[in-house]
Amino acid sequence: VGPAPAKPPLIAGAGPTAAPIADDVDRAEDPRIARALAQATKVLDAGVAVLVTGETGVGKEVFTRRLHAASRRREGPLVIVNCAALPENLIESELFGYEEGAFTGARRQGAVGRIREAAGGTLMLDEIGDMPLALQTRLLRVLEDRNVQPLGGGRAVRVDFQLVCATHCDLAALAEAGRFRSDLMFRIDGYEARLPSLRERQDKEALIQRVFGDVGGRDKRLVLGDDALDTLWRHAWPGNVRELVNVLRTLVALADAGTEVGRDALPARLLAPPASMPHASAAMPPSAPAAPLADVAQQAIEQALRAAAGNVARAAAQLGVHRSTIYRHLRRASRSC
Known part of the structure; x- marks a missing residue:
């Protein structure tokens, strides 16, 4: 048996995603996620930009990692830029690079920028809805002619990459409000891969059990009790998979090895009844037994x-x-x- 193939280089704006979340898209049993991944791979390989949408915490970055790994550019780098995490005065130099002396504090040798780092691979612009308007204009120009000109007046460099953008925002509403360029929106929305929220997922039960085992429940020989599983299944999960992973990690950390984790071990916020639940006295006339x-x-x-x-x-x-x-x-x- 030959050696395992080397993993493609990864350049990310944040550290690696935790394994339980990172494996989720690959092992998801929800047919909508599998279908979105298959279709997004086809259009990305055809040179069409993919826009990944969904609520915060549904796994848009994870989906993009799987998409890159399934694409024909899998051997190239995956460069992830979180547009919301970078200060507005730095995002331009971070994306497009700069020449030596382009601004105060610039490195002596300059920097190529994240777009050029993605050459031959995939560029992911996460939280694209938070990109400043002035930068949207520059990005649109790059997407149209595939030439990147660094700050400081260096020569334009041709770059070849495939583009994946992600957002939890309604870009059409932002464009209507004048906060996002409509021509850029049409450019990046070649195919929309909408990821379902955790409360919508058809594989929620399997996901809860799988993540519980992945975050240490399997190693500690823990069993998730029916009452705990039922409460976890009913929870609305506003933070989606990210919230689920954090809750289950805490449960596993606090549980003694070889025990059953019951409902009483769950955080208090998961045990509170929904605000919309009618009061018990209103559910039945006072005269009824x-x-x-x-x-x-x-x-x-x-x-x-x-x-x-x-x-x-x-x-x-x-x-x-x-x-x-x-x-x-x-x-x-x-x-x-």
Whole structure:
């Protein structure tokens, strides 16, 4: 067996993404993510720019890493620039490079800039919606003629790269408000790969279990209890996969090896009922006798199962609960018979 192929060089604006998140897109069971990755690879290989959209924390950078690795330029560098993380007075020199003495504090030998570093590979402009307007004009010119001129008046250099941009913003709304160039928006939005939020993902249960194992649960021989899994599944996850990973890392760190992690180990913010949940007193007229909650839940589950012809997954979706909730009630019902 020959040696494993070398990984393509990576030049990123931030450190490597943690393994559990980095593996997620590659192992995702949500068909929408797989379809977006396959289609984005085709158009990127055809020289069309890809725009990755979705809420903060859904894994846009991770998706781009997988996209680069699947593309025909996988042997080239992947250069990631976070437009929101760079000060406005530095982003121009960071992107386009500069000549010696171009400004106070410039390196003696100058710098080639991130765009030229991406030659032969992929340039990712993360949070493109935060790019200053003046810089958008320069970027548009580069995308049109593929020539980069460094600050300080150096000669223009031709550069060949494939472009992936990412944003959580509505670029059309920004363009309407005059904060984003519409011609640049049309240039970078050759194909939009929209990533679903965690609450929308069809593989949420498998993802929770997988990440729980990846962040140390497997090594510590931990079991995620049904009640904990049900609560995690129900949570809205405004921070998406990034939030999930942080919560599960904390759970694993606090748990003793070989134990079951129950609902009581979860952060308090995950245990609070949704703000929109009606008060218990409003759910039933005061004159009605209060039935035991377990009986009410059992009756609702039985009705849902009958309506779904015994399909647990469909019944769970109808009730808006995790499948483990139904299985747990079924086990309790069988023990009481």
